[in-house]
Amino acid sequence: MLSLPPVQKLLRPKSVAGSDVAEEVTSPVLATEAGPPTCYSALRADELRPLAAPKDEVAASTGQPPRHDDLKEMLDSNKDSLKLEAMKRIVAMIARGKNASDLFPAVVKNVACKNIEVKKLVYVYLVRYAEEQQDLALLSISTFQRGLKDPNQLIRASALRVLSSIRVPIIVPIMMLAIKEAASDMSPYVRKTAAHAIPKLYSLDSDQKDQLIEVIEKLLADKTTLVAGSVVMAFEEVCPERIDLIHKNYRKLCNLLIDVEEWGQVVIINMLTRYARTQFLSPNQNESLLEESAEKAFYGSEEEDTKDAKAEAASLAKRKPYVMDPDHRLLLRNTKPLLQSRNAAVVMAVAQLYFHLAPKAEVGVIAKALVRLLRSHSEVQYVVLQNVATMSIKRRGMFEPYLKSFYIRSTDPTQIKILKLEVLTNLANETNISTILREFQTYIRSMDKDFVAATIQAIGRCATNIGKVRDTCLNGLVQLLSNRDELVVAESVVVIKKLLQMQPAQHSEIIKHMAKLTDNIQVPMARASILWLIGEYCEHVPKIAPDVLRKMAKSFTNEEDIVKLQVINLAAKLYLTNSKQSKLLTQYVLNLAKYDQNYDIRDRARFIRQLIVPTEKSGALNKYAKKLFLAQKPAPILESSFKDRDHFQLGSLSHLLNAKAVGYQELPDWPDEAPDPSVRNVEVPEWTKCTSREKRKEKVEKPFYSDSEGESGPTESADSEPESDSEESGSSSSSGTSSSSSDEEDEEEEEEEEEGSGEQSEDKEGEEEEEKRKKRKEKGGPWKASPGSVGSEEEEEAEGKKVKKAARPQGKKSHAETSSEEASASESSSSGSDSGTEAPTVVEAKRRKTPSSKAGPKEISLLDLDDFTPPPPQPVPSSSIISTSLVTDLEGLTLTDTSLAPALLSPAFGAVRTYELLHRMAGEGLSVEYCFSRRPFPGDPHMVAVQIQISNNTDAEVKSLRVSEPKLLAGMRIQEFPEIESLAPGDTASVVMGIDFCDSTQTANFQLCTHTRHFYVSIQPPVGELMAPVFMSENEFRKEQGKLTGMSEITEKLTLPEKCRSDHAIVQQVTSAANVGRVPCGADNEYRFAAKTVTSGSLVLITLEWREGAAAQLTVNSEKMVIGTMLVKDIIQALAQ
């Protein structure tokens, strides 16, 4: 209901004129073959006849023939100016939809006219009418054939354009020849026109497919940006299934992309999305793997025997670790800048590409660009919002920072309002629901009633999805029941009905209230809903229900059908539960229904009578009538109509209509095994092929077309392998090769660790390890090159060397190097070349070293340090009795304690909770943790100090680590830590940054940058970290507490668990949950704590009163009510643990 576009309603086929029906029959053929059937042109002519006929009559009656004579005269004259004037008038007639077909002979004569302006207009005329007058049109063909040979490229191109547009089947062979010739024309402009002509010829005669594919293949190899978009367009229309044609051109297309014209970009990006889905592995498969194993590790604690761990390890080993194909990375990298295109279609195309292809962590970049499009024309908004609605279901976090951009203005068109509402509803969660509900409240008062109805539904959805606000929403909706507008009331009733179904027992008051509404509400759907509710829960309202039935029986004959059905329903249910009062009424209603005009109602009445009224004939069913009618019914799930729409490629027409459009190409699922990537390798281009003219031209083009010299120009370099590409980009390479191979390494290590931690028999494990590594290496072989071809092997080796060269200047044994060496080494054993034979041993040695050096700390605390299974925030170990603030004070001293894991953890991490900022898998080997050190941040007392622990688990040095582009809410500030210039492999650095959270638990989002990568990370502080302890006397405490009563006081009762019934435990749990200081207290069973919020310095006072047994009462006084409420929750949670 919510977002059903009116479009859908039009989907019903309409009976139209005969010719149209004929076409309808053929359209399924159209769909399957992705091209028109052979009888296409014949049908067209048919279709035109009824159109042309009445127009001629009109022309005759308004006396146009003389004017046409006049035009004919002008066309026959010798003066070009007269001819031009005549042609202008004729073309204007065509544009207005008037028939000018009788002028054909007069016009076609001028096709050979020397005047270029006249000629252009004659072409326009021909394209329009040649199909109708095929015989006459043939007269002009020779002119075009001459034009195809003209020295001027513009004339060659326009001749081809007209020739391919005139849809005369007899000239198909001529067209074919012309296209073939033009495809090897010197001018890229003519070649582009050839690409445009291909789909036209194909639609005229699909038998030409094979020949056309040859031409497409040839043009796909073209290196100019001008041709690229057009030929991919032709590819999509003629042979989208021939994905193999793309392999060799894939890298070139990626590199040319930024310089292709906008429209071509859209087509190429959409095609490459499909291509990538068939050729690469899902970048997110790891995530499911990670979640799964984390879960297992969490539940399967000490007691689980080692078998389980073994099985797990085996299953992990079975799945190959994910490595992003460098070509996959290339596509993502080269499309990203296009998010800044001024063209909405390009932005959308990139957005859908990222949505369908990018690793989850990277998809976020598209949100900003999509939100920008919301400023555009309303049609653009409409399409973008539909797509955002779909995306926001799967990736809610992505759009959350832009929540306010979806707020609705009274001036928005209704269809936009409803889509925005959909998005807002999808984005609602526990933290933002109060803001959203406040916003909804203003919407309910809108004048636009359709929109109000949609808002009520949205509230209903929020209420079902977020349990916390269910009662608030329900109360709000009940208030709406007294609204003046009947539509509002009706919609509320329908939604309330759905909500009540979740917990009917508590709401008999509301049901009673609704029963009263039957007197006033006339909207059938609402009446039906009320009746259903009363029937369903008649036992909750035993007195009212029969009375409602009485009233409804009276008005039965005047009700709408849906209401009548529900009256019968109500009667049946009452009969079963309260037959004494309602027997006669039920009989009466059933009798009325028996003679109803609607057969559904008559049927229903007969069915129900048989079922509930016991007679001799009624069988066994009668006994179960009550069970049938009053069975527990599952509460309805209110879900978005955009759910699962992403099985259509986003941005497509099919997605928008939520139905497969003609010619839609299904978005394939990721393959389980990646197809051979070597198919995309390209031989060294033969430069000699280029004519000297072309070369010269490209040289001129280069600096203008491309902003990055060489890399993405429409030039030779575009064809080179990505390896050399990464060479160019040098140290700034987030190049696929190096980053993805480091991924691989990491996962291997992780697996090792995983196994190590779960295993006692380490020797055996080690052997397995070795074996596995060997296997992997063997598998690694075909990754780089097809083993069969010696030529490509050699090439690969050459590439390997190239990478080596590129990596050396960095002065480090980079990861890229080792991996490529490894690759070349594995080949060298077969090819007999001895290049790099040393390397593998070095690598092996290094590998062995890394795990063993890490084994040390692992022994100490097996569980906590294993980063493969990130531990859920653990409570402070109960052994440490000193309060956490003391621990932090002592931190400086204990730091020298070397018996603890030297690099990994400072003691503070043991006492204070650490949180993960960046998992080593997401961080490609870089793992970052943070904790709130609870020390004042030097330099700014209003900031919370966040200690950040960065470990480099890669084998390469990570350079220039820094924070950049913080995304903060208004008022929030970040003091970044000083840039870390370099972090050696295996090293860990600890830095402190300050964040002013403005006394709110809003997340601080920023990017963590290395010299190669940017990681999006965010820090959300627990409420307890937003304050600093203050020390005060008992009297001061009392005094301050006295000031903070009423609204500022929050009290909650709780039960202390066994563990928490000692002074130590209580103090410790409270101080671990919040950064507070203890205040002395005279009473025995009372504990007091005080703190000030960091930003505004508001006092936060905590009192815990321990009554007899387990009962206790917690009171928090603070003028910051939100903080107070959240703090109470956190402390209770901490104490309950």
Added chain:
Amino acid sequence: MIHSLFLINCSGDIFLEKHWKSVVSQSVCDYFFEAQEKAVDVENVPPVISTPHHYLISIYRDKIFFVSVIQTEVPPLFVIEFLHRVADTFQVCRRSSNVGDTLPTGQLSNIPWRRAGVKYTNNEAYFDVIEEIDAIIDKSGSTVFAEIQGVIDSCIKLSGMPDLSLSFMNPRLLDDVSFHPCIRFKRWESERVLSFIPPDGNFRLISYRVSSQNLVAIPVYVKHLISFKENSSSGRFDVTIGPKQNMGKTVEGVVMTVHMPKAVLNMNLTATQGSYTFDPVTKVLTWDVGKITPQKLPNLKGIVNLQSGAPKPEENPSLNIQFKIQQLAISGLKVNRLDMYGEKYKPFKGVKYITKAGKFQVRT
């Protein structure tokens, strides 16, 4: 992709058609008219309509519907964006009086967006930095949502092949930027400089959004009191507009538009400044205020006549405000310098700043 295009005016006449492939009968537009009827409002006609044999994708611009006929799958935005470009071209054509006198030459140049051999006697380059404030102000006057959206429109009349670079004093303000294709993306990424060979004439260089961290200064405030009495056919209306945070510049071109509830019959108001109109059919109240002088704040006050017997409107209307501030970019964005390479002459360079209200709405 696009099969045919029909242009339809407000009264439903198809006054122009163009067919790229075979001719599609005008009757296909009936589906569009049907949808239009159902939508009541022109702006609620769905942009994509599915018919038995075709899909219709339409836009509405300057009181004209551009209806395109599609036969197979195509990204809808592709078509919509294209139609808007067509509409842009029409606008340009209508402005220049010599329609049809010169047909497009389609000259091929190495740079697709600039023709070769441009010549001017006076070489000039003008840049207009135009910023719009989008805001939602709630009943109590606090800002629910505010954002600055800006564009730089350029008018460049330079001979030959000039290569320009434009730099800003504070480029970090620009949070999200979209570019004309002429801009070299890499250069912006690395140096935050706009480097480009411009198209000839008028074009939009960039559009941008100012980073949301910066608090948006709201240049005007509105005091309002709109109330409808229970059981009486009248209500009160009292609105005052005043300047606020306007950086010492004059707020001018102030216009307030209000869609009054349906039950409003007429309004008897007095304006201390400017003039107001109320259209009893569309229920739109427009108050053209003009310039705001802080000494005497403009006020519009009076009685609202309601349909007798009708219940009092539940809702209060939102006030839509327009205004303009010359010589000010509200975000503080400043152009630093413009350099030209590749040509020898000295061009005249000019930069102008303007701040306007975008979608500026005050809820009451």
